[in-house]
Amino acid sequence: MDITTPALLFPAISLLLVAYSNRFLTLAGVIRQLNNSNDRSTTLIQKQVGALKKRISxxxxxxxxxxxxxxxCACAMFALFLAAxxxxxxxFGASLISLVISLLFSLAEVSISTNALSVVLEDLEEARKSHQK
Incomplete structure (x- = not known):
């Protein structure tokens, strides 16, 4: 294996970290918006708080x-540069394992996020049905 093998992973990890930062910023915005809400005690908000805590974690x-x-990955490149x-x-193997773990956490966060959107959609549907009556 030469130094170019781990170097190929660098751009992918960088883009992944940017995507993770964007997800964090979006999540922070949702939390701040809920915090600024006048009606914090609604059932919908209470349902979302637990999911938001899990998503932050x-x-x-x-x-x-x-x-x-x-x-x-950077350390692997340095070791390969030193011919170790x-x-x-x-x-490099540890870097790949760490990346897989990161992606698994990402998958779990996406799943919780999707469930949270389902809760919001159910609330909208209930509000629409009660408004039609």
Whole structure:
């Protein structure tokens, strides 16, 4: 394995971290919007709070493992640069494992986000039905 193998992962991890940051910023905006809401006690908001807490935790973990993957990839490149093939391969493998863990956390966060949207849609549907009566 040469230095170009882990170098190929660099742009992918960088783009992934940007996407994670955008998801975090969107999540922070939703939380701030709910905090500024005048009616914080509604059932809809109460249903969302638990999901939002889980999403924050998952986002933190996916970002942490994404950054760890990036660091391990950089260390792998450095080890390969120093001709330490075995260490470079180990570090690159650890980088890939960290990336997979990050992606699994991302998948879990997307699942919770989708469920949260379903709750909002159910509330909108109930409001529409009660408005029609």
């Amino acid at each position: 998952l986002t933190q973990r996916m970002q942490a493992f994404g950054v760890l993957s990036f660091l391990l 093939q075995f260490v470079g391969k180990l570090l």
